Amino acid sequence: MTFSTLNMSSLFRRDMLSRFCVTVVAVAALAGCASAPPVPPQDTVRQLATQRWQALLAKDYKRAYEMSAPAYRKLNSAEIYTVRKMSVPVRWLSAKVLRVDCESEERCIARVEIESRPIAPNAPKMPLVGVISETWVRDGGQWWMFETL
Numbered sequence: 001m002t003f004s005t006l007n008m009s010s011l012f013r014r015d016m017l018s019r020f021c022v023t024v025v026a027v028a029a030l031a032g033c034a035s036a037p038p039v040p041p042q043d044t045v046r047q048l049a050t051q052r053w054q055a056l057l058a059k060d061y062k063r064a065y066e067m068s069a070p071a072y073r074k075l076n077s078a079e080i081y082t083v084r085k086m087s088v089p090v091r092w093l094s095a096k097v098l099r100v101d102c103e104s105e106e107r108c109i110a111r112v113e114i115e116s117r118p119i120a121p122n123a124p125k126m127p128l129v130g131v132i133s134e135t136w137v138r139d140g141g142q143w144w145m146f147e148t149l
Contacts, residue, residue: 019085020090025132042100042109048143050111053095069137076149084145090116093127100136106109108143 048067055063061082065073068081094115102108115129135146 072147
């Protein structure tokens with residue numbers, strides 16, 4: 001092996017290492033550019049409100065409670081929440097989030113169409129449909145249902 005062959009081999013390795021590093025940096029840069037854009041708050045709140053109502057319709061009060069704002073949960077246990085939801089004098093049949101309007105990046109109002117049937121003894125047996133407004137607030141980077149006390 002001559003000096004020039006050794007030198008060429010070393011240059012080749014250095015060139016390949018350089019190309020590898022450039023490729024790694026380029027792939028990392030492109031991956032950063034390809035990251036998903038931030039989700040609008042309306043979409044996040046729509047999804048959470050839908051999940052909350054799915055939990056309520058399934059009588060999974062614990063799951064719905066976990067979506068309540070931390071301040072509410074500090075004052076009310078999951079048991080109290082469950083009793084309050086179970087004592088509502090209607091049977092919820094369906095729920096559909098109609099729209100979400102955000103007043104700011106920290107507060108949104110979800111308009112939810114609820115179909116229910118009263119459970120009082122002399123109540124009409126036909127389903128009732130109404131629209132309610134739910135307030136959702138962002139706290140600590142996460143969205144929560146603002147429950148009234």
